[in-house]
Amino acid sequence: MVKRIPSDINLLFAVDKPLGCTSHDVVSRVRRALGVRRVGHAGTLDPLATGVMVLGVGQATRLLGMLTLDRKSYIASVSFGSETNTDDSEGEVTRTAPVDAKLKDEAYARGVLDSFVGPQMQVPPAFSAISVNGVRAYKRARAGENVDLPARPVEIFELQLLSVLVDGEQVVWNIACTVSKGTYIRSLARDIGRAAQSAAHIVSLRRSASGSISLAHAIELEGVSADALRAHAIDPVSSLGLGRVDLPSEALARILNGRTIDAGSFGECLPEGSPCALVIEGQMRAIACLEQRRYVMRDVFPQGIEGVS
Template sequence: MAKRKPADLNLLLAVDKPLGCTSHDVVAKVRRAVHERRVGHAGTLDPLATGVMIIGVGQATRLLGMLTLDSKSYVADIHFGYETNTDDSEGEPTRTVEPDQSLFDEEGARRVLSGFLGASEQVPPAFSAISVDGVRSYKRARSGDEVVLPARPIEVSAADLISISLDPESGNPVWTVAFSVSKGTYIRALARDIGRAAGSAAHVSALRRTASGGVGIGQCLAVDGLDAKSARERALDPVATLNLHASSICDEQLEDVLLGRSISAPNGLPVDHGSQVALVHVGQLRAVARVDGDRFKMEHVFPQGIEGVRG
């Protein structure tokens, strides 16, 4: 087997996913744009959704599984009048309820939304990427199988009404809501449950992710026009994105780090025993180590170095 050629580009970047394409499509576009085969993403977005998607290129693909991204923020349009089998506007209607005029009342809408704040259990959409006996749920649903997924814990920290409008085609009310939620929360399922709580039926008609962890929409690049130069100029700081303390290493220490050997930790390190630390050399992330007494023990070593470290 031929040895993999070292990547010329090793970095994390955030892109603004366009409407109508899959997360896999975005990865393919980035791969072509930066001329690197090793590209991956963290946090899938549905084709209907747009917004923040974090991409790893080269060695930085190894960081994707380390990103916690515990919180996500979205702006969603919740369209009342009917539910669909996918819980969004791409699905087939499954339940119709004539919208009541009370759905145009902002105070009432805020009362309904406030009932979803805090920790709860959510039943994910049948059309989701959750595996059931090794098969993706959406594949079972598309083949006509009945899919019943177990509820799982989520947390909604914000559900703020932005506006209530009238859909020009259906004449139905649409709530535009800003959500902040825990990782693994389905906004489509929230829209379904909000519709029921309001005594109606609803689905998501538009969805935009505005933040993933600490990465916001303002840090995103457009996929169209992306190239290696712009990716390098706008690369995410991998240390900040991982939310780790950084410790600089010298040339001599770098040799040991690249061989996976432990090295001495500096005195007065502001992290606890067992914590992870990012080891940085000349503006590049070279390893993630674990604090073990007065030593750094290597856990992940990056021979080529991941660009973008600032400060």
């Protein structure tokens, strides 16, 4: 068994994923750039999509599943006149429909978009990563199988029209939306087309935010380096929504051994039972719970997670 070498870099960061590469491609390129193996990501993006992709290196990979990324924001272009088997421009056309003149009217477009705001049931695209009897839906679809995915509950929090572009018979709605985790913008485009008595698919998609992490936090993939990541590290404490407790360096040995720590005057404002981040010299060393005025270790990080601001 190969022993895992501890990473010298342990932090969360975001990249602005470029067009055409998969989420796995992004992880592979970060691994090569940093010379480390332990790299993971939270929330995939299709090759056609660009924008915010959150990653973790080293010990910070353990935080990816804890991040509250329940809301995602996107800017998308929806083209009318046809549906595809992938619900985007990379797929084969499966249905065409007239592009009525009303689709060029911004007032009409806003009315259609407004009807989608709120909780609803959405059928995911056949070409998606959803598992069907242990096999990804997109693998079944590529093999020519008829993939019939059940509708799932999602919520559209905001859906705004940015512009209507008209080029001859081609009509494209540029939209901005904030949606719940698990919402497929490709499916939303398909359903918008049907609601407008037409057909539609996505021609461009850009994720502008994932949870509280926006494009302002993201760096270009080509610029990934240890120095760049440290300069743009995401604060693990605030991104997890935890209370922060700063402890003296002599508390580190107890943390690493998983022993409880007397709260004393540390974290006096924290309510009993609440999870919190234990920080020593600017690094997050543990996530603990306050129980009977003692910090009980829940997750311990032998290599401190950087980026605490």
